[in-house]
Amino acid sequence: MSRKRTGKKEATVKTVGEFGLLKRLRAKAPPLPPHVLLGIGDDASIMQPSPGLTLVATVDVLVEGKDFHWQWCPPEAIGQKGLTVSLSDVGAMGAVPRYALVALGLPPRMPLHRVDGLYRGIWETAEAAGVAVVGGDLSEAPCLVLSVTLIGEGKVDRLVRRSGGKVGESIWVTGPLGRAAAGLRALQAGYRLEQSSAKGKQRKNISPKTRKAIRETIQAQLYPVARYREGKVLAEAGFATAMIDLSDGLASDLSRLAEESGVGARIYADRIPVDPATQQVAQLLGLDPLRLALGGGEDFELLFTSGAHPATIHEALARSGFAKPHLIGEVLPAGEGLSLAGPRGGQKPLQGGFEHFR
Amino acid sequence: MSRKRTGKKEATVKTVGEFGLLKRLRAKAPPLPPHVLLGIGDDASIMQPSPGLTLVATVDVLVEGKDFHWQWCPPEAIGQKGLTVSLSDVGAMGAVPRYALVALGLPPRMPLHRVDGLYRGIWETAEAAGVAVVGGDLSEAPCLVLSVTLIGEGKVDRLVRRSGGKVGESIWVTGPLGRAAAGLRALQAGYRLEQSSAKGKQRKNISPKTRKAIRETIQAQLYPVARYREGKVLAEAGFATAMIDLSDGLASDLSRLAEESGVGARIYADRIPVDPATQQVAQLLGLDPLRLALGGGEDFELLFTSGAHPATIHEALARSGFAKPHLIGEVLPAGEGLSLAGPRGGQKPLQGGFEHFR
Numbered sequence: 001m002s003r004k005r006t007g008k009k010e011a012t013v014k015t016v017g018e019f020g021l022l023k024r025l026r027a028k029a030p031p032l033p034p035h036v037l038l039g040i041g042d043d044a045s046i047m048q049p050s051p052g053l054t055l056v057a058t059v060d061v062l063v064e065g066k067d068f069h070w071q072w073c074p075p076e077a078i079g080q081k082g083l084t085v086s087l088s089d090v091g092a093m094g095a096v097p098r099y100a101l102v103a104l105g106l107p108p109r110m111p112l113h114r115v116d117g118l119y120r121g122i123w124e125t126a127e128a129a130g131v132a133v134v135g136g137d138l139s140e141a142p143c144l145v146l147s148v149t150l151i152g153e154g155k156v157d158r159l160v161r162r163s164g165g166k167v168g169e170s171i172w173v174t175g176p177l178g179r180a181a182a183g184l185r186a187l188q189a190g191y192r193l194e195q196s197s198a199k200g201k202q203r204k205n206i207s208p209k210t211r212k213a214i215r216e217t218i219q220a221q222l223y224p225v226a227r228y229r230e231g232k233v234l235a236e237a238g239f240a241t242a243m244i245d246l247s248d249g250l251a252s253d254l255s256r257l258a259e260e261s262g263v264g265a266r267i268y269a270d271r272i273p274v275d276p277a278t279q280q281v282a283q284l285l286g287l288d289p290l291r292l293a294l295g296g297g298e299d300f301e302l303l304f305t306s307g308a309h310p311a312t313i314h315e316a317l318a319r320s321g322f323a324k325p326h327l328i329g330e331v332l333p334a335g336e337g338l339s340l341a342g343p344r345g346g347q348k349p350l351q352g353g354f355e356h357f358r
Numbered sequence: 359m360s361r362k363r364t365g366k367k368e369a370t371v372k373t374v375g376e377f378g379l380l381k382r383l384r385a386k387a388p389p390l391p392p393h394v395l396l397g398i399g400d401d402a403s404i405m406q407p408s409p410g411l412t413l414v415a416t417v418d419v420l421v422e423g424k425d426f427h428w429q430w431c432p433p434e435a436i437g438q439k440g441l442t443v444s445l446s447d448v449g450a451m452g453a454v455p456r457y458a459l460v461a462l463g464l465p466p467r468m469p470l471h472r473v474d475g476l477y478r479g480i481w482e483t484a485e486a487a488g489v490a491v492v493g494g495d496l497s498e499a500p501c502l503v504l505s506v507t508l509i510g511e512g513k514v515d516r517l518v519r520r521s522g523g524k525v526g527e528s529i530w531v532t533g534p535l536g537r538a539a540a541g542l543r544a545l546q547a548g549y550r551l552e553q554s555s556a557k558g559k560q561r562k563n564i565s566p567k568t569r570k571a572i573r574e575t576i577q578a579q580l581y582p583v584a585r586y587r588e589g590k591v592l593a594e595a596g597f598a599t600a601m602i603d604l605s606d607g608l609a610s611d612l613s614r615l616a617e618e619s620g621v622g623a624r625i626y627a628d629r630i631p632v633d634p635a636t637q638q639v640a641q642l643l644g645l646d647p648l649r650l651a652l653g654g655g656e657d658f659e660l661l662f663t664s665g666a667h668p669a670t671i672h673e674a675l676a677r678s679g680f681a682k683p684h685l686i687g688e689v690l691p692a693g694e695g696l697s698l699a700g701p702r703g704g705q706k707p708l709q710g711g712f713e714h715f716r
Contacts, residue, residue, distance in 0.1 A: 018714035037412065041618070042520050043450035043603060044416035044510070049407050054395065058402035059459040059507055061497040092401035101417040103461075103505040108715045137505075139419040140714050147461045147495075147505040149417055152402070162400050245401060260399070356376035356498050357466045 013115060014108035018138050021115065028116070029133065030123050036099070036132045045134035047099055053153040058089040064143040072187045075114045077222040078146065079121020084226045085247065086150035087129055088300040091228025092245040093161075094235020095154035099134045100126055102148055105141025118146070129228065160235045165242035165261035165305035171329040172313070174227050174302045174322075176275040177250055178282075178289055181296020183221030185285050186214050193218045206284075213280035224300045231302055233320050239313050240304040249297040251350045255338055257303060264336035267329030267350070270343040294340070294350070305331055371473060372466035376496050379473065386474070387491065388481050394457070394490045403492035405457055411511040416447040422501040430545045433472045435580040436504065437479020442584045443605065444508035445487055446658040449586025450603040451519075452593020453512035457492045458484055460506055463499025476504070487586065518593045523600035523619035523663035529687040530671070532585050532660045532680075534633040535608055536640075536647055539654025541579030543643055544572050551576045564642075571638035582658045589660055591678050597671050598662035607655040609708045613696055615661060622694035625687030625708065628701040652698070652708070663689055 013021060032039045038046040062068060062082050090097045102122060126133050191214050234240040244257045258265050274289045282289040314324055338350040371379060390397045396404040420426060420440050448455045460480060484491050549572050592598040602615045616623050632647045640647040672682055696708040
């Protein structure tokens with residue numbers, strides 16, 4: 001986006017064609033670990049699974065104009081997010097992410113530097129997670145469609161499903177909520193990461209503290225981080241009885257976990273972690289921070305149920321260098337439904353969250 | 359396509375929303391085999407790999423308007439083709455296909471019966487191949503984008519790469535070529551499967567034999583069959599030294615195999631199998647059948663190199679109930695390049711085939 005314009009016509013996907021693009025990507029791809037016996041360039045890739053472990057697999061799609069906008073999203077961020085969505089899913093099982101396959105639908109007119117940036121984002125995120133990008137497909141499409149399949153491994157008796165939550169257990173989240181949603185609203189209002197100042201809103205006076213808050217929330221929206229390492233610790237210690245990643249919003253994702261577990265739940269408004277940056281951006285834009293936290297989505301924190309003592313959970317995560325998780329509510333019998341308890345004791349049904357096609 | 363119109367407004371993807379559609383699909387999905395411990399409905403699926411085997415994985419994308427057209431393609435055919443492309447890739451490794459993940463980008467206005475038909479095609483093809491559909495994702499997109507990831511298994515020392523072809527070996531294909539391309543050209547010319555008669559070309563006199571040929575080639579285009587069973591036999595017997603599936607056309611796919619193997623090749627025009635149906639349709643439409651066979655693509659037959667005696671290969675495939683493969687040429691040193699030898703001894707460079715974005 002900060003790319004300088006030159007007189008020369010920029011190379012596009014069409015300039016190099018499918019095979020040229022494939023060669024380009026193969027030449028730039030990072031080296032593969034020894035358990036990948038064959039990477040991109042054949043009919044399929046070959047991987048040596050770890051003995052005694054089971055496989056987990058997930059696929060996620062990002063579509064231009066729906067899940068991201070070129071207007072404010074650098075290609076690297078799209079690549080990072082494309083893989084992060086799947087890393088978050090594998091993390092919510094308590095598994096270790098291993099292999100990714102990247103299917104890309106591209107408009108022929110797309111500048112090559114965007115494809116390069118997208119892959120850079122994927123490769124950097126993959127490398128940080130110990131994931132090998134082993135395969136892919138390139139296809140022509142009317143807009144960018146990025147589909148990432150992620151294969152992971154885990155001990156079969158330690159993997160955590162959505163269905164294991166039991167009445168009486170506590171409900172936890174691994175980190176602050178609503179940040180990504182606040183960032184999205186800031187972007188929609190015309191704020192940008194590189195400026196951290198108003199754009200379109202001429203020279204409105206914004207304090208350095210608010211600027212920092214805008215930057216932090218936009219950062220959370222554009223460059224989300226998946227909690228797969230935390231997920232593994234929670235799973236291996238046997239703390240999490242049910243787990244889901246917060247991709248569509250706390251209200252929506254909690255209702256899915258509760259449905260699969262056959263339980264109800266109550267969460268407490270004043271325990272839902274909303275950090276100062278989210279609160280400041282909400283105030284600036286005239287939004288309710290609690291609604292951002294409940295309905296916003298894309299925070300990619302983990303939501304889990306546990307019967308373990310809070311101190312034990314805190315210690316285990318702290319020992320691995322992770323932030324303190326937040327106890328936000330409790331599992332109830334199914335008949336109690338899902339409710340949000342207010343700070344003054346009242347309670348109402350829990351609602352909100354993102355759904356496609358709606 | 360033959361669906362009757364009723365006065366009632368038809369239900370679309372938007373009518374039921376993402377979660378409604380997910381529920382609908384989960385309710386209709388076939389039961390999972392015991393080695394799938396967890397299917398669709400959690401953050402990721404869980405599978406028990408077969409001890410001692412390695413994994414293979416591939417992903418392929420089909421895009422509306424590029425890879426298929428609603429105009430002549432029933433939803434079931436799109437589902438079948440979406441999985442077949444990947445089955446063909448896994449087959450070209452000599453592996454056994456096991457698990458599929460289906461990522462779907464859908465326009466909200468798409469009628470539900472199309473999504474149902476698409477999944478029916480996927481499930482039926484999967485069931486016939488012993489493949490379990492273990493996961494998926496639904497997303498909003500401007501047109502239908504179907505991305506299928508297929509995971510298979512095989513013995514590490516039996517899997518066949520593109521790179522193993524050696525000078526002096528023979529070049530084989532498992533079946534007739536150009537059929538799918540002839541079918542596509544027939545569709546483009548206005549012929550249809552259900553009519554097997556001219557449409558748009560009013561009452562042109564077509565013989566029953568030609569009608570049958572049109573039907574057969576359109577069938578090959580709309581409902582292609584992957585040769586994964588043949589691939590496994592060829593791999594396990596150790597016959598195939600290099601293998602690739604014919605998805606982009608013989609000329610293009612042979613050149614990739616030759617490049618990866620670091621060899622050249624000569625194929626003989628009069629040995630390339632073109633069946634009578636393809637010849638008749640080519641004649642009807644004024645096309646060169648050999649060009650259809652060389653450049654057409656989507657036949658999903660296997661191309662392989664082998665040093666084994668032809669009779670041994672014939673016997674092995676016949677014993678498993680498969681058709682006789684065709685010996686079409688020989689592997690040469692890299693310096694010889696790729697050539698097509700004519701029936702009267704002349705030869706010319708091999709060219710043609712499909713490439714995206716071009």
